[in-house]
Amino acid sequence: MRNIPGMKKILPGENLGIYEIVSQLGICGGMSIAYKARIIGTEHFVALKVVPAKCSDNYDVKKWERRVIALDWESNICDTLGNHPNITKYHGKGKTNDCFYVGFDFFNGRDLETIIELRETPLHKVIPVKRAVNIVKKVADGLDFIHNKGIVHKDIKCGNILVKGKNVKIIDFGLAYDLNNVDSNPKCPANIFLGTIEYAPPEYLRGTRAHPSGDIYSLGASLFHALTGETPFQHEMEGMCFLFDDADFELLASRLSSLAPHVPEDVRRVCLKALEKSPENRYQSARQFSEALNDVLKGIYSSSGTSS
Numbered sequence: 013m014r015n016i017p018g019m020k021k022i023l024p025g026e027n028l029g030i031y032e033i034v035s036q037l038g039i040c041g042g043m044s045i046a047y048k049a050r051i052i053g054t055e056h057f058v059a060l061k062v063v064p065a066k067c068s069d070n071y072d073v074k075k076w077e078r079r080v081i082a083l084d085w086e087s088n089i090c091d092t093l094g095n096h097p098n099i100t101k102y103h104g105k106g107k108t109n110d111c112f113y114v115g116f117d118f119f120n121g122r123d124l125e126t127i128i129e130l131r132e133t134p135l136h137k138v139i140p141v142k143r144a145v146n147i148v149k150k151v152a153d154g155l156d157f158i159h160n161k162g163i164v165h166k167d168i169k170c171g172n173i174l175v176k177g178k179n180v181k182i183i184d185f186g187l188a189y190d191l192n193n194v195d196s197n198p199k200c201p202a203n204i205f206l207g208t209i210e211y212a213p214p215e216y217l218r219g220t221r222a223h224p225s226g227d228i229y230s231l232g233a234s235l236f237h238a239l240t241g242e243t244p245f246q247h248e249m250e251g252m253c254f255l256f257d258d259a260d261f262e263l264l265a266s267r268l269s270s271l272a273p274h275v276p277e278d279v280r281r282v283c284l285k286a287l288e289k290s291p292e293n294r295y296q297s298a299r300q301f302s303e304a305l306n307d308v309l310k311g312i313y314s315s316s317g318t319s320s
């Protein structure tokens with residue numbers, strides 16, 4: 013199992029409060045480690061994000077505290093959200109022997125990025141149109157729920173969408189922004205962008221404050237990725253501003269049709285509207301985005317399924 017340098021190793025069978033560690037799921041953005049765990053004595057599983065205890069004397073205590081504050085922020089956001097079928101369910105948090113941990117109900121699915129990577133069609137990696145639209149519609153429903161609570165997710169991407177059969181869950185509220193209490197949001201050093209550049213709306217890269225329309229763009233980028241096997245822009249760190257000039261956005265439509273000629277026109281139109289450069293030209297709410305996806309789904313289902 014991988015570890016964060018300077019932090020104590022956590023092994024299967026170890027107990028953290030009411031939880032028993034089963035296996036490691038991944039290292040969360042270098043900030044915490046995700047484990048599969050069970051509530052001791054039950055078969056109720058959770059995904060446990062953990063900031064392990066410090067194990068070396070010269071370990072930067074401030075860094076450890078920042079990690080705990082970041083994970084605590086995520087837990088507080090998820091605690092206030094409540095339940096929705098398309099949001100991972102918050103379970104609780106705790107601190108034991110200098111270990112801080114936050115639990116979410118375990119969802120036995122696979123993230124959409126991995127699903128794309130594992131698909132190998134004769135041309136390239138793509139998700140069938142109906143399936144992609146169905147998944148993204150459910151994410152839009154989850155986003156509508158969180159936006160109505162005044163929360164912006166800020167890191168919507170295929171890697172943060174878990175899928176199993178018809179069930180879809182948004183995970184990872186580590187970068188979420190609380191519009192209800194703007195001053196309480198974690199401070200980010202000036203000129204530093206936190207998030208995933210390939211899915212980030214252009215205005216965020218210029219330092220604009222988080223807004224629900226940013227999530228709509230990121231979900232549009234996720235739909236683009238699922239339909240074509242590629243993100244809308246292939247970013248390099250240099251030339252980022254150049255990549256976001258008007259010409260690039262004009263190129264998106266032809267890029268989408270050349271990468272995925274099998275995608276029906278109305279699905280392309282919906283995807284490109286979510287990916288508009290100006291927030292005011294995108295869907296004005298996740299609900300509107302979801303309804304537009306629902307309309308194209310009706311069209312796909314009535315046209316004898318040739319596009320899937």
Ligand SMILES: Nc1ncnc2c1ncn2[C@@H]1O[C@H](COP(=O)(O)OP(=O)(O)O)[C@@H](O)[C@H]1O
Binds near residue numbers: 039042116117119
């Ligand atoms: N509720 C959950 N159920 C199952 N697996 C989860 C759950 N939440 C997170 N994971 C797994 O843990 C990984 C890391 O979690 P995530 O919250 O995305 O953190 P980060 O992106 O910061 O690394 C995810 O990619 C996923 O594989």
Ligand SMILES: [Mg+2]
Binds near residue numbers: 171172
């Ligand atoms: Mg993640």
